[in-house]
Each structure stands twice: as structure tokens, then as C-alpha cells.
Amino acid sequence: MAAWPMPETQAVSDITHFLGGPAGRWRVMHARAVIEAGLPLVDRLDVTPAAGPFAPAGWALRGFVSNQRYTTRTEDDALKARQAGLGRAEATCAALIPIRKSDAWWQLAQDERRAIFEERSHHGAIGLDYLPGIARRLFHGRDIGEPFDFLTWFEFAPDQAAAFDALLHRLRATEEWSFVERETELRLERDPG
Amino acid sequence: MAAWPMPETQAVSDITHFLGGPAGRWRVMHARAVIEAGLPLVDRLDVTPAAGPFAPAGWALRGFVSNQRYTTRTEDDALKARQAGLGRAEATCAALIPIRKSDAWWQLAQDERRAIFEERSHHGAIGLDYLPGIARRLFHGRDIGEPFDFLTWFEFAPDQAAAFDALLHRLRATEEWSFVERETELRLERDPG
Numbered sequence: 001m002a003a004w005p006m007p008e009t010q011a012v013s014d015i016t017h018f019l020g021g022p023a024g025r026w027r028v029m030h031a032r033a034v035i036e037a038g039l040p041l042v043d044r045l046d047v048t049p050a051a052g053p054f055a056p057a058g059w060a061l062r063g064f065v066s067n068q069r070y071t072t073r074t075e076d077d078a079l080k081a082r083q084a085g086l087g088r089a090e091a092t093c094a095a096l097i098p099i100r101k102s103d104a105w106w107q108l109a110q111d112e113r114r115a116i117f118e119e120r121s122h123h124g125a126i127g128l129d130y131l132p133g134i135a136r137r138l139f140h141g142r143d144i145g146e147p148f149d150f151l152t153w154f155e156f157a158p159d160q161a162a163a164f165d166a167l168l169h170r171l172r173a174t175e176e177w178s179f180v181e182r183e184t185e186l187r188l189e190r191d192p193g
Numbered sequence: 194m195a196a197w198p199m200p201e202t203q204a205v206s207d208i209t210h211f212l213g214g215p216a217g218r219w220r221v222m223h224a225r226a227v228i229e230a231g232l233p234l235v236d237r238l239d240v241t242p243a244a245g246p247f248a249p250a251g252w253a254l255r256g257f258v259s260n261q262r263y264t265t266r267t268e269d270d271a272l273k274a275r276q277a278g279l280g281r282a283e284a285t286c287a288a289l290i291p292i293r294k295s296d297a298w299w300q301l302a303q304d305e306r307r308a309i310f311e312e313r314s315h316h317g318a319i320g321l322d323y324l325p326g327i328a329r330r331l332f333h334g335r336d337i338g339e340p341f342d343f344l345t346w347f348e349f350a351p352d353q354a355a356a357f358d359a360l361l362h363r364l365r366a367t368e369e370w371s372f373v374e375r376e377t378e379l380r381l382e383r384d385p386g
Contacts, residue, residue, distance in 0.1 A: 014338040064336045069262070073302040109266040114303075143257045143336065145207040 014064050016139055018096060018151060019046045021058025026094055026188040034172075034183040035099075045096065045188055047153070061098060063139025063151040070117050075124050084132035091135065091155040094188040095164065098141075098148035105179035106142075121174035130167045133160040148182070207257050209332055211289060211344060212239045214251025219287055219381040227365075227376040238289065238381055240346070254291060256332025256344040263310050268317050277325035284328065284348040287381040288357065291334075291341035298372035299335075314367035323360045326353040341375070 020028070020039065024046030031041055042058050068076060105113070117123050127136060134156045142149040156164055168185075171177060213221070213232065217239030224234055235251050261269060298306065310316050320329060327349045335342040349357055361378075364370060 014336065066336050067299050068303055070303055072304040076302045106260050109264055109269045110261055110307075111265040140336065143207065143259050143333065 015049075015062050015144070016064070017046075017048050017050065018061040018063075018153075019048065019058060020044070020060070020186075021046075026190050028186055029189050030185075030187040032185045034185050035180055036182040038184045039098075039186070045186065061096075061141065061148060061151055062144065062146055063141040063148075064144070065137065066140050070114050071124060075118075078128060079124070079131070082128060082131040084135045086135050086137060086153070086155050088135065088155065088157075089193060090157040092190050092192050093156050093158055093161060093164075094190070095154040096186040096188065097152045097154070097168075098150070098182075098184050099152070099180050100142075100147065100149045100182040101179045102181045116176050116179075121171075121176035123171065123174065123176055126167065126170050126174075130160075130163055133157070134164055134167060208242075208255050208337070209257065210239075210241050210243065211254040211256075211346075212241065212251060213237070213253075213379075214239075219383050221379055222382050223378075223380040225378045227378050228373055229375040231377045232291075232379075238379065254289075254334065254341060254344055255337065255339055256334040256341075257337070258330065259333050263307050264317060268311075271321060272317070272324070275321065275324040277328045279328050279330060279346070279348050281328065281348065281350075282386060283350040285383050285385050286349050286351055286354060286357075287383070288347045289379040289381065290345045290347070290361075291343070291375075291377050292345075292373050293335075293340065293342045293375040294372045295374045309369050309372075314364075314369035316364065316367065316369055319360065319363050319367075323353075323356055326350070327357055327360060 020042035022043055024044035026045040026047070028042055028045055031038060033039075040059055071079065108116070118125070127134075134154055137153045139151040139153065140149070141147075141151060154164065213235035215236055217237035219238040219240070221235055221238055224231060226232075233252055264272065301309070311318070320327075327347055329348075330346045332344040332346065333342070334340075334344060347357065
């Protein structure tokens with residue numbers, strides 16, 4: 001039988017760190033508290049699979065990628081047919097949108113959350129309208145005691161910035177968003193290449 | 194604005210540790226590899242919210258409690274009306290059943306997993322048949338890089354042991370279980386009180 005890892009050596013893996021501070025690949029162009037308190041202002045952001053070396057003046061948000069929670073097979077096939085990956089050379093703009101939902105949301109049953117998320121708020125369908133221009137990845141934080149339930153990371157080329165604003169505007173007008181009790185928005189840029 | 198925690202001081206919270214070793218509240222009466230490799234044999238098991246002091250000869254499994262993933266409002270109401278809590282004085286028997294599901298399971302969409310889990314395998318309905326005698330809590334491990342996707346913890350009085358065997362037998366005969374690629378079973382007892 002394989003050796004079993006001791007807890008002392010068991011790192012929590014599969015968790016991505018978003019590190020705000022004086023250094024990092026992404027320049028923070030704009031930070032905004034959309035609902036409730038924002039984050040301390042920082043100049044740069046790094047996205048790394050581990051905490052790593054970290055400047056003292058800053059913050060860290062963490063989340064993990066998980067399986068889809070609401071998407072049906074039909075919806076998933078439509079997404080996969082259109083979505084783009086992260087890291088495209090032309091995608092020099094990014095956004096990080098941390099949100100926390102209310103206890104009322106989390107006390108809903110799966111069918112109730114699905115009905116609000118898609119049948120009434122069309123969350124997936126709205127995102128589909130902006131593919132492949134705006135690439136997206138969702139990270140979960142609630143289950144590991146993070147201050148935000150979700151960190152959504154977006155990447156797009158500069159000519160998609162107006163489309164991205166429209167996407168945010170549509171999502172924030174949905175019934176689903178009435179369950180969002182904290183939201184913050186960071187807009188980022190990096191050097192091309 | 195509130196001070197922001199530095200990553201150095203950010204423990205991963207909300208994670209329960211199941212520590213197998215020479216010490217712990219629960220005596221291991223029986224351990225069995227149901228599907229694929231089992232766990233190293235240990236005498237005792239402890240269930241703690243933190244890693245804490247830990248004997249070198251043993252193992253640790255970790256998981257977090259999360260929101261319900263498949264349960265509808267109707268099903269959730271039926272569960273809540275019948276379920277019992279953990280820690281009942283008479284519940285001196287316990288079981289820990291770690292399982293890992295296949296990639297094929299995790300590549301299914303939400304509606305496909307729900308159809309297998311409940312409409313065709315009746316996972317929730319089977320569990321309901323054994324309430325309130327057999328209390329249960331589900332811990333998730335897949336998203337934090339654990340070797341098992343789920344750790345299910347059961348507590349019951351000694352006179353429920355046959356019922357518990359019947360519950361396991363019914364679950365293992367379902368279509369859902371064809372997606373289980375590793376399963377191990379630990380049966381435990383503690384002193385009364």
C-alpha cells in the first residue's frame with residue numbers, strides 16, 4: 001500500500017491564490033466596492049496556484065475550481081462549443097469579481113437555486129452571449145472559510161471592454177443578484193504577450 | 194475598513210479532520226476495502242475541526258460540510274422533519290465511509306448527476322427510510338485535493354446495526370454506485386455517555 005501523507009505535509013492543493021500587493025503580473029486599473037465594503041487598494045495582482053513569496057502590504061483571496069453546479073447537459077454543450085480558454089495573447093484585460101451571497105440563498109434547496117439562477121435570471125444564457133470574446137473561470141471560496149463565496153475571473157481583449165460592462169450590467173439586474181450581499185470589482189491590465 | 198488577514202495567518206477553516214492512529218475517541222472495530230485499496234489499519238479514530246496534536250503512525254482524511262447539491266425543497270423538508278443530530282448519547286456506533294467517484298461521474302452535467310442520484314438510484318429516499326435511527330453527515334474532499342471525494346459519517350445506537358447494513362447494501366446496488374471507483378468502510382464504537 002502506498003505511503004499515506006501525514007497532516008504536517010498535507011498542503012491544501014487545488015486552491016488558487018489571488019494576491020493583491022505591490023507586485024504581480026496584473027496592474028490594477030480600477031477597484032470598486034459594488035455592494036458593501038471593498039478591498040484595500042493595491043497596485044498589482046498575481047494569480048498563483050500557491051501562496052508563494054508574498055509582500056507584506058496586501059491581501060490574499062483563495063478559491064478552487066469545482067464541477068458545474070447548475071448547468072444541464074444541453075447548456076454545457078453550448079458553452080463548450082463557444083468558450084475560449086484563459087491566457088490568450090490578445091486578452092490583456094482582466095477582471096476579478098469577488099461576491100458573497102446571503103444566508104437566504106444558501107438555505108434554498110438545489111431546485112430553488114437552479115430556478116433563480118437560470119430559469120428566472122438566465123445567468124448561463126447571458127454569459128453565452130459574450131463568448132468567445134470574454135473568457136471566464138469560476139473559483140469557489142465559501143467551503144474553505146473565505147470572505148467571498150465566489151471569485152469570478154474574466155479575460156478579454158481591450159476591444160471587448162464595452163461588452164464586458166454590458167455583461168455585468170445585465171447580471172446585476174437579475175433576481176439572482178438580489179441575493180448578493182457583498183461584491184467588489186477589480187479591473188486589470190497586463191503588458192501584451 | 195477592517196484589517197485584511199495575511200496569507201501566513203489564514204488557516205483553511207471549516208475543514209473537519211478524521212485522524213486515524215493509536216489514539217482517539219472512536220475504537221476501530223472493523224475496516225474493510227470495499228472497492229480498490231483500503232486505508233492503513235489503525236486502532237482509533239478522532240474527528241476534530243483542526244489537525245491538532247497527531248501521532249506519527251496514522252493518517253488524516255479531510256472534508257468540509259457544504260450546501261446540498263441535489264436535494265429539492267420537498268426532499269429537504271422531508272429530511273429535516275425526520276433527521277437526528279450527531280452526538281446522541283445512545284449513538285455509540287459509528288461508521289466512516291470514504292468514497293471516490295470516477296471522472297465519468299464528474300464529467301456529467303448537473304441534470305445528469307441528479308437523474309442518476311435520485312430519480313434512478315433513490316439515494317435520498319433510501320437514506321430517509323433509516324431516519325431518525327441512523328444520523329448522517331456528508332463531508333466533501335474532492336475540491337481540496339483529497340484522495341476521497343466524499344467522507345460520509347454515520348452515528349447510530351447498537352440496535353440499528355442491522356438496519357445500517359441494509360442501508361449500505363441498498364446503496365451499493367444502485368446505478369449511482371457504478372461510478373464509485375474507490376470505497377472503504379470503517380466501523381467504530383465508543384464508550385457510552
